[in-house]
Amino acid sequence: MFKSSLIALCCAVPTTWILWNEMRKNEELLGELQGLVDRDRLTDIATRDYFFSRMSANPDAYGVSLMVDIDNFKSINDTFGHFAGDKVIREVATTLAANIRPDDIVCRFGGEEFALFLHQHHQDEGLEVAESLRQLVEAMSLNYEGQIIEVTVSIGGSLKQRIETIETAIKEADVALYRAKNGGRNQTIFSTVG
Incomplete structure (x- = not known):
C-alpha cells in the first residue's frame, strides 16, 4: 500500500x-x-479595435472626440522615404500619448490618422487640449538621417454627449477634420453639431 x-x-x-x-x-x-x-505595432499606442472596445464598455461616456491627421504625409514619404514616414508616425503618436491624461485614450485609427477621446472634457477644454497637441507637434524637430522634417497636424473635434455613440462623435470629428484640412491644414476645428 x-x-x-x-x-x-x-x-x-x-x-x-x-x-x-x-x-x-x-x-x-x-x-x-x-x-x-x-497595441499598434509601429507606435505602441492603442489599436482602433481596442479603442472601440474600451469605448463600448462605457457607452454613456461624456467627453471630446478628436481626429488627428498628419498633414501632407504622402509628400513626407515621397521626399524622405517610408522609414522616415514611420518615424514621423511614431513621434506624433508619442507626443499625443504623452500629453493626455491617463483616463483619456489615443489610438492609431489608420495610416497617419489618430483618434482620441478626452473623458469628461467640455468643448472648450477639448479645444484647448487639441490646440496644445497641435502646437506640440508643430514644434517638433524631427531629424532623419541628417535631414529635418517639419511636421504639422490637422485636428477635428466633436463633443460626445452621453446619449450618442462614439461612432457618431467620431464621424462629426472627421467632418471637422476635413474642414481643417480643406481650410489650409495645421489647425483645429470643432464640429458645429451637438
Missing part, C-alpha cells in the same frame, strides 16, 4: 508541475496575443 502511494505521488508531482508550467506558458502567450490586438 505504501509502495503504491509513493509511486502515485512520484508520478503526480512531475505531472502537476508539467501541467502548471504549460498553463503558465499558455497564459503568457495569451497575454502576448492580447497585446498584439490591443
Whole structure:
C-alpha cells in the first residue's frame, strides 16, 4: 500500500508541475496575443479595435472626440522615404500619448490618422487640449538621417454627449477634420453639431 502511494505521488508531482508550467506558458502567450490586438505595432499606442472596445464598455461616456491627421504625409514619404514616414508616425503618436491624461485614450485609427477621446472634457477644454497637441507637434524637430522634417497636424473635434455613440462623435470629428484640412491644414476645428 505504501509502495503504491509513493509511486502515485512520484508520478503526480512531475505531472502537476508539467501541467502548471504549460498553463503558465499558455497564459503568457495569451497575454502576448492580447497585446498584439490591443497595441499598434509601429507606435505602441492603442489599436482602433481596442479603442472601440474600451469605448463600448462605457457607452454613456461624456467627453471630446478628436481626429488627428498628419498633414501632407504622402509628400513626407515621397521626399524622405517610408522609414522616415514611420518615424514621423511614431513621434506624433508619442507626443499625443504623452500629453493626455491617463483616463483619456489615443489610438492609431489608420495610416497617419489618430483618434482620441478626452473623458469628461467640455468643448472648450477639448479645444484647448487639441490646440496644445497641435502646437506640440508643430514644434517638433524631427531629424532623419541628417535631414529635418517639419511636421504639422490637422485636428477635428466633436463633443460626445452621453446619449450618442462614439461612432457618431467620431464621424462629426472627421467632418471637422476635413474642414481643417480643406481650410489650409495645421489647425483645429470643432464640429458645429451637438
